Amino acid sequence: MGGEDLEKQIILLKEEIxxxxxxxxxxxxxxxxxxxxxxxxxxxxxxxxLQESK
Structure with a gap:
């Protein structure tokens, strides 16, 4: 999973929250x-x- 994918998932989760x-x-x-x-x-x-560990 690339860094950009993680960032996109984080943004989407924040929006859902x-x-x-x-x-x-x-x-x-x-x-x-x-x-x-x-x-x-x-x-x-x-x-x-996960993002921090990369």
Whole structure:
């Protein structure tokens, strides 16, 4: 996986996280939304660590 590919994936993940947070209700957040946010943030962290190791 090239550096440019990693950067593109990181950008796309950040955009998806931002979009999810824009839809985040003030109250009564659905469990699915919380799980999705955690999943996206974990994936983003893995990609950042991979990018740093190159």
């Amino acid at each position: 931002d979009e999810l947070k824009r839809r985040w209700p003030a109250h009564s957040v659905k469990a699915e939304m919380v799980e999705r946010l955690e999943e996206l943030e974990e994936k983003l962290e893995r990609l950042r660590l």
